[in-house]
Amino acid sequence: xxxxxxNGPVIExxxxxxxxxxxxxxxxxxxxxxxxxxxLVLLGRSGSGKTTTLKLINDLVSPTEGExxxxxxxxxxxxxxxxxxxxxxxxxxxxxxxxxxxxxxxxLVPTIEQWPADRIRKRVRELLQLVGLESNLAIRYPRxxxxxxxxxxxxxxxxxxDPPILLMDEPFGALDxxxxxxxxxxxxxxxxRLQKTVVFVTHDLREALLLxxxxxxxxxxxxxxxxxxxxxTQSSDPLVNQYLDAFGxxxxxxxxxx
Amino acid sequence: xxxxxxxxQNHGEVLELTxxxxxxxxxxxxxxxLIGIPLGILITRKPGWDKPILGSANIIQTIPSxxxxxxxxxxxxxxxxxxRLAILALTLYALLPLIxxxxxxxxxxxxxxxxxxxxxxxxxxxxxxxVELPLALGVIIAGVRVAAVISVGxxxxxxxxxxxxxxxxxxxxxxxxxxxxxxxxxxxxxxxALLADVTLGWLEKRLSPV
Numbered sequence: 046x047x048x049x050x051x052n053g054p055v056i057e058x059x060x061x062x063x064x065x066x067x068x069x070x071x072x073x074x075x076x077x078x079x080x081x082x083x084x085l086v087l088l089g090r091s092g093s094g095k096t097t098t099l100k101l102i103n104d105l106v107s108p109t110e111g112e113x114x115x116x117x118x119x120x121x122x123x124x125x126x127x128x129x130x131x132x133x134x135x136x137x138x139x140x141x142x143x144x145x146x147x148x149x150x151x152x153l154v155p156t157i158e159q160w161p162a163d164r165i166r167k168r169v170r171e172l173l174q175l176v177g178l179e180s181n182l183a184i185r186y187p188r189x190x191x192x193x194x195x196x197x198x199x200x201x202x203x204x205x206x207d208p209p210i211l212l213m214d215e216p217f218g219a220l221d222x223x224x225x226x227x228x229x230x231x232x233x234x235x236x237x238r239l240q241k242t243v244v245f246v247t248h249d250l251r252e253a254l255l256l257x258x259x260x261x262x263x264x265x266x267x268x269x270x271x272x273x274x275x276x277x278t279q280s281s282d283p284l285v286n287q288y289l290d291a292f293g294x295x296x297x298x299x300x301x302x303x
Numbered sequence: 304x305x306x307x308x309x310x311x312q313n314h315g316e317v318l319e320l321t322x323x324x325x326x327x328x329x330x331x332x333x334x335x336x337l338i339g340i341p342l343g344i345l346i347t348r349k350p351g352w353d354k355p356i357l358g359s360a361n362i363i364q365t366i367p368s369x370x371x372x373x374x375x376x377x378x379x380x381x382x383x384x385x386x387r388l389a390i391l392a393l394t395l396y397a398l399l400p401l402i403x404x405x406x407x408x409x410x411x412x413x414x415x416x417x418x419x420x421x422x423x424x425x426x427x428x429x430x431x432x433x434v435e436l437p438l439a440l441g442v443i444i445a446g447v448r449v450a451a452v453i454s455v456g457x458x459x460x461x462x463x464x465x466x467x468x469x470x471x472x473x474x475x476x477x478x479x480x481x482x483x484x485x486x487x488x489x490x491x492x493x494x495x496a497l498l499a500d501v502t503l504g505w506l507e508k509r510l511s512p513v
Contacts, residue, residue, distance in 0.1 A: 103422050129424035140419030144437050154423050202423075212422075 053117055054078035055210060055242045056102055060111035063097055063266075071097050072266040075111070084236060084243040085271075086253040088288070089263035095246040098263070099212050102244060103132045115210070130154055133211040133241070137218045139199030141187040147173075147198050148183040154206040172201040177231060193224035200232070204239070213245045217252070229255055250292040254278070262288065306486040313487075321491050324468035327386065327461060328454045328495070331393030335450055339398045340443065343405025344431065353406060360399040368392065368457050372464045389461035389468075396457055397450035404446025408439030441511030448503035455496040459488065469495075 056079035063072040072094045079085045087095040100106045101113045104120045112119040120128060141150050149156070151172055152165040160168070173180050176197040187195055196216060203211055217225045229252060236243060236256075247253055253260045254274045261271040262285055269284050270277070277285060310317050346353040366374070371392045376382045381391050412435050420430050436443075462470025472488030475481075 100422075105418065105422055126424050126426055129422060132422075134419065134422035136415060136419055136422070138415060140413075140415045142416060142420070142434060143413075153420075153425075157423075157425060157429060 054114075055081050055116060056244065057114040058098070058101070058111070059114065061101065061108045061113060062110035063094075063101065063106060064109045070266060072101075072108075075266065075268060077261060077268050077271065079242060079244055081242055082240045083258045084245055084256055086245045086247060086257035086260045087263055088247060088250065088253040088257075088260050090248055093263040094266040095248075095263055096214055099214055099244060099246050102210075102212055103129045103134060130158060130206065131208050131210065133203030133205075133208040135199050135203040135211065135213045135216045137215040139187070139195045139216075141195060141198060141202070143187055145186075146183065147178075147185050147187070147190070150187065150198055151183075151201045151205055153202060158206060168205060169201075172204060175204070175235065176201045191224075192220055193228065196220060196224075196228060200228075200235075204241075209242060211241045211243045213243060215246055215248070218247070218249075225252075232256060250288055306483045306490065309483055309487050310491075317487065317491060320467060320469050320471055320488070321495065323386075323466075324455070324458055324470075324492065324495060327389050327393060327458045327466065327468055328451060328499070331390045331454055331458075332397055332447065332451045334390070334394040335397030335401050336447060338394070339401025339446075339450075340405050342398075343402045343443075344409065344436075346402070346406055347409045347435075348427075357399075357403060357406070360402050363395045364399045368396070368460045369463060371395065372461070376464075385461070385464045385466040388464060389458065389466035393454045393457055393461070397454055400446040400449040400453070401443075404442050404449075405439065408442030408446075409435045411442065412438045441507055444503060444507040444510055448500060448507060451499040451503060452496050455492060455499060459492055 056077075058075045058077040061072055061075040062070070064070050075094075075098065077085075077098075087098055089095050097106060101108055101120065102115060104123065104125045107121060112121065114120075115123065115128060115132075142153070145153070148166075148169050151169045155165045155168055169183060170180055173183060178194060178197050178201070182190065182194065182198075187198070190198065196219075199216065203213070217228050220228065233256060245253075245256060247256075254277070257274055259271055259273050260277045262269045262277075262282075264284055270280060270282050272280060278289060280286070342356060346356050363371075372388060375388050375392055378388075378391075381387050416438070417430060417434060420434050425433070458468050459470035459473055461468050462474050469488040469492045473485050473492075476484030476486075476488065
């Protein structure tokens with residue numbers, strides 16, 4: 046990897062537009078940089094383009110205009126398979142394979158990357174421990190787990206091949222508040238240790254303030270502001286204020302770790 | 304003489320006709336599996352191909368079976384032997400449930416699961432073989448089950464073109480106005496249909512994930 050790529054942003058959106066074939070516009074002149082080791086939260090209401098922005102990074106969708114650079118190279122120039130295997134992907138409801146055991150689910154990327162079997166087994170044990178699950182869960186099927194356990198498995202699967210980048214699409218959205226708070230705390234601890242470059246999608250302002258090192262507020266396919274949590278809550282931007290008002294009292298006294 | 308005495312007395316012939324019947328059903332169902340499942344997979348991959356292919360299979364289904372046997376008679380090699388002809392006709396009828404169930408089964412796989420796999424860098428082939436087909440297997444086997452049961456019934460008509468099978472008794476019974484003879488064909492045929500249904504139903508349950 047060249048030094049310029051090392052020093053530059055890990056992910057960069059340059060004037061990106063995304064339209065459906067029908068012409069309906071989802072993203073419009075999107076510019077955004079994600080720095081190495083930061084947790085960038087994409088915050089916004091439903092339909093604001095957060096998930097599409099995330100999928101542009103691992104080339105699940107391709108930009109209609111502009112380009113998305115990952116490690117300095119446009120996603121369209123990457124072999125999509127190679128690109129995706131270097132990016133962890135964690136989604137809501139975990140997207141676990143229902144017919145795979147926990148062990149096979151977590152070991153998925155190592156398996157398709159053809160790691161030797163004993164190395165995969167070791168890695169799965171390591172990951173179960175990392176996300177706070179008992180190793181005897183390895184032989185269970187996703188349906189035999191609680192929602193919180195499934196989501197932990199989802200995170201473990203995303204981390205399996207130790208990708209430098211992690212994309213998380215409302216990973217804790219479907220959990221009850223207590224479990225969610227638990228996983229959020231663990232995510233923070235984990236991120237402090239692993240220092241991945243994380244792009245995290247949520248519509249929950251509290252989650253954004255808690256987890257993000259920077260928050261990008263999206264509206265109608267554009268990034269309105271991208272600020273660290275402390276500056277975000279002080280922002281005079283009308284849309285930010287609208288958001289802060291909507292969450293109102295809930296956010297007072299909880300302005301994240303910053 | 305009741306029908307069971309008849310079957311007992313002619314057990315050699317009954318067995319032979321049953322085996323002929325079974326052969327036609329098994330061969331046509333197998334052929335339909337070999338053609339129908341790949342076609343079903345293909346139309347999940349090529350947008351726009353689903354309607355013409357499902358439509359054609361649907362149209363075949365609407366052709367009366369006797370007429371279809373007649374249409375196929377002039378086809379070289381096929382028309383030369385009546386059992387080949389019967390097997391081809393039965394295969395054509397069995398295609399629709401197989402194509403449709405493969406297509407529907409794969410499309411019914413949770414999109415978030417498929418997208419998770421794609422997002423983690425699985426190739427289309429890996430997704431198909433490790434995720435989509437295993438998760439759709441129950442629905443696909445259900446299609447095989449429907450096809451096999453329909454084939455058992457339709458194969459009785461193959462006797463009309465001299466392909467043998469249990470339809471022999473039924474047609475002979477009809478011609479001689481002999482209900483026992485009709486039943487001697489119909490009862491073993493019903494037995495075969497039940498057997499196919501139960502066996503494939505069991506397989507469907509065994510192979511359904513989750």
